[in-house]
Amino acid sequence: MLEADVDTEVLVVGGGPVGLTARALLERWGVRVWPVEQHGGLSPFPRSRLVNVRSMEIYRQLGLAAEITAGAFAPEFGRIRFRDTLSEPDFATAAMVGVNAPVPESPSVGVVTSQDRLEPVLLAGAGTPVRFGVELLDLAEDADGVVALLVDHGGGARIRVRARYVLAADGAGSTVRHLLGIGTSGPGSMGSFTTVVFRADLDRWCARRPAGVYFTARGLFAPLYPEGGWAWFVPTPDDAGNADWSDVVAHALGPGAGVPAEVVRVQHWVMNAFVADRFRRGRVMLAGDAAHAVPIVGGLGMNAGIADVHDLCWKLAGVLRGWAGPHLLDSYEIERRPVAERTLGQAVANTRLLLDVQERRREQLADRATAPDTLELPWSEQYFAQLGLVLGVVYRSDAVLPDDDGDDDAPRRTPGTDYVPSAAPGHRMPHFWLARDRSTVDAVGAWFTVFTPDPTLWAQFASEPWPLRIEPLPAELVEPCGTGPRGALLVRPDGHVGARWRDRPLDGAELRSALAALTGTTDHGGRPL
Known part of the structure; x- marks a missing residue:
């Protein structure tokens, strides 16, 4: 039974960083927005780990950069370190240029921070309420706008929203993209992975050599917050359902580490790699992971989504306020889809280079007695900046x-x-x-x-x-x-x-x-x- 009828200018589907950034941008233009998120609240998982220099420029304009920086790691964490295990010395390292120190090309500096630390800042950065626990069921376009049917899982109420436009930022498994029948191109699923959030005292191996990511043969380790907490990213093991994750993490830290790991959360997920065949159909636009799912290596995915809505929202505002014609919205896909394709290509290149380092190290360790303490990197220090792609x-x-x-x-x-x-x-x-x-x-x-x-x-x-x-x-x-x-x-x-x-x-x-x-x-x- 229909229990609510809502009229708005833009229905934003998805309450992650991309949807929350779109909400703040549109609100700055005075656009009436109705944001919804199917989950009951903000994500408790760290997920994305990097806010790059261009995204920080956007948040600087929105007045949010200082607060984001205050909750993030110090610049010296803008580095990747390669180790055989976390408890062993580095055999290679690389700086994240634009994060580990200021660059002359920008007034901003990127930060290493967890998505669950970023999202509360974005949520507080605009006044329009986000309706959590509200899921999109269907939508249909007519001559004047889009009619969307949603359900509020909190009480079971059905809601009909009439919007001039829909901005879909509802993730790689986008309901909106599926409802529109928009296909995708690219590698697709690149495997199943597990993130384990845990607490452990790892200062003896990491305090003097800080990093945003420690890449080891036993998975990726990442500090979560300046005050403590860690995440371990690893391909999902075959016996994941019966795993004792505390023991598994302790083993991954390295032989003889002897550090207990207190597991807080475990999340299984699929690494996707694709670009949507279209970013727009009529009055509905896709952004972020709904438009392009990018592997996590290099921290490009979320930032590309933030750039999507930065491109799109001023165009929506212009059309809604009468100083732009509706055909301006055609330029959104024309401008952003090529960027998404290059971003996906760069993320794949990131992954291959990292795997190359790992494979070369395995070859060295086959003769452990002659294995060098360092390994010549197959990239320059500029590689992890991706400044050409970002700026x-x-x-x-x-x-x-x-x-x-x-x-x-x-x-x-x-x-x-x-x-x-x-x-x-x-x-x-x-x-x-x-x-x-x-x-x-x-x-x-x-x-x-x-x-x-x-x-x-x-x-x-x-x-x-x-x-x-x-x-x-x-x-x-x-x-x-x-x-x-x-x-x-x-x-x-x-x-x-x-x-x-x-x-x-x-x-x-x-x-x-x-x-x-x-x-x-x-x-x-x-x-x-």
Whole structure:
């Protein structure tokens, strides 16, 4: 029996980090959101372990970065260590660049923190209530929106929600994706794994050599919180149902370790690797693991989902508030799906490199007497930064206008470990300090930003109905940004450059035409509506 009828602008399905970030972003725009999560509360498991530098830039804009950092590990934990067992010395190590120390390319620093430590900060970071224990059963689209049928497991009530749009962040097993009949491409399941959360005193082996992850032949060990707690990640053993996990963990710590392990929780899960064939169907958009499930090695999956909703939410807000056309939403899949494919490829490469280290170490240990204390790494220190993939994402869609002279000075390379800042259209606006503790990243927000060395000229150009701010660009940044002394950059709310002028426009109509073009509010003749 139907017991509630709800009307909202965006139904957000999923209350993990991606759904909670979308809620905060949409709320900043004043969008009415109805977030639901089928589980009865936030996840008690650590799950994702890394908030990268780009995600921290987004949380910096939302005013959440300081609190996230306060609950995270110190920067020296931004490192991976390789050991035969946890109780033995390192035979290799690698830094997580952008996490273990600041980088000049960003005002933010990534952090090692557990998902169950991150989610409460995100939950408190916006005011719209999240309805826990509410599961989506069905949805149908009509000309005006989407009608979703849900059930509240707390009391069994059926709820009908009419929403203008649905944002599905409901995980790799996404109910929404299955209801829409959207397939996936990629390796699929990469095996069954178990996470054991436990307490143990491991300071004698780890306190002087901190790390976010200890990669051993007997599984991955990770400290959970600065105040204590550990997790052990391992392929699920055949006899998992009868395992004495305390004994299993104690054995995995190494021969003669003699440290008791107090097991707190055990979770079995499947490592998935795929990209959805579509990120959008009509008024329903997929984000996060619902759109792309990425292996955990490298910490790329959750962060890619956060970037998804950062791209999507300003577009939804523009359509709902009337300063963007509905076709702007087409650019979401065009921009983000290629990134998801590259991210999946990078995660697979991460996994292969780690397995290569492990295999080479096994070969060395076959002759234990001559095994070296260290192993030459098959990557550079930059590898685990993935800065090119994190900060060097380039968008190509109708929501990006080519340079006014057709000359794109951006570096011609495949995003990966290297990052070369560029202010060419489609790129993330590079980080430059505008004042003490104020970056170009901070000047971007719930509006379009015109960065220009000639703010008086550009301020006279009318921009309604688009939200727009003019930001003075210091003279020393003109050349790095590729503008002239009277030129400008038009930066989208997600921080990506939408257009660039090397000289002043002929009149204010040029700025209006650019805003209309990249927000999809032009008629078929290219004239602003």
